[in-house]
Amino acid sequence: MSVDVDELHDGVVRRLAGAGRRHTSGRRPVVAALVSADGPATISELVDLDVQLAQSSVYRNLAVLEEVGAVTRVVAHDDRVRFELAEALTHHPHHHLICGNCGVVGDFELAADAESALRGALARIGRSTRFRMDLRRLDLLGTCAACP
Amino acid sequence: MSVDVDELHDGVVRRLAGAGRRHTSGRRPVVAALVSADGPATISELVDLDVQLAQSSVYRNLAVLEEVGAVTRVVAHDDRVRFELAEALTHHPHHHLICGNCGVVGDFELAADAESALRGALARIGRSTRFRMDLRRLDLLGTCAACP
DNA sequence: TTTACTGCAAAGGGTTTGCAACATG
DNA sequence: CATGTTGCAAACCCTTTGCAGTAAA
Secondary structure, eight states: OOSOHHHHHHHHHHHHHHTTOOOOTTTHHHHHHHHHSSSOEEHHHHHHHOTTSOHHHHHHHHHHHHHTTSEEEEEOSSSOEEEEEOHHHHOOOOEEEEETTTOOEEEEOOOHHHHHHHHHHHHHHHHTSSEEEEEEEEEEEEEETTOO | OOSOHHHHHHHHHHHHHHTTOOOOTTTHHHHHHHHHSSSOEEHHHHHHHOTTSOHHHHHHHHHHHHHTTSEEEEEOSSSOEEEEEOHHHHOOOOEEEEETTTOOEEEEOOOHHHHHHHHHHHHHHHHTSSEEEEEEEEEEEEEETTOO
């Protein structure tokens, strides 16, 4: 991921501090793992990366980091929840491609014109429904290369 | 839902029979509940509709109905899984609007031109990624009318 | 020094499964 | 009648919570 890691780290610290939370030895590796992950990571993946960390702490830290706006919860397949760094920190707006078979999640970006066209269409949809559309999430289901 | 219920029912029976499964008293009410539901229903909603049914049977029947292509699993919020009748039976292609706050799910359709434009864009995305895009699912996250 | 945070283990809650009885084709 | 199906209850698995000790600011 081509992100300035230090700047990203500062962003996390700033957000934590702003909410009266601390930047601890248990949070740091979680963020680091999310930085190096090439897509939304499951909790068990994060736990496995650092056996030192207690599962419960990872759960709690992800909750805090989400609360603070540093990470985003990604709902993909039916089983596990996944997390990724918030776009506010990565400056990499993207959407998700979900494999309907195995549940793996990938990221993709839309070209600027496609993105704005889509946003326009969605805004119209939002007006005609009982939903306020903000395109906070656009997930697509397909089949990944590894699946039949 | 403006669907020919008898035809739909026949479709379910046909699919079950084709897979060597039986159309039973436990499956019928599940399908009926999905027909009357105005959107993807959670399993607990389905169980509550007919207290006669054992939870485990509802789970198993939904799995069978999905296997047979009669119902579709909808992944929405982080907690509960939802199910809806397969489009092959309802002939009502649609996408989903998910409330990012409370998790409620609504359906929506795209105008034909918007739909085909979107499909074109997605086909291009699929080619540039490791995914085979088939637009089997297009879920959008917004905020429902009932949430702040 | 205050109080957020951590680890451990136990509790929760939705989903799955084993098994014996039952019902469908 | 052969075998798919059902109910019940126990087993599972991921996630959450209580608590006492620890460590950030």
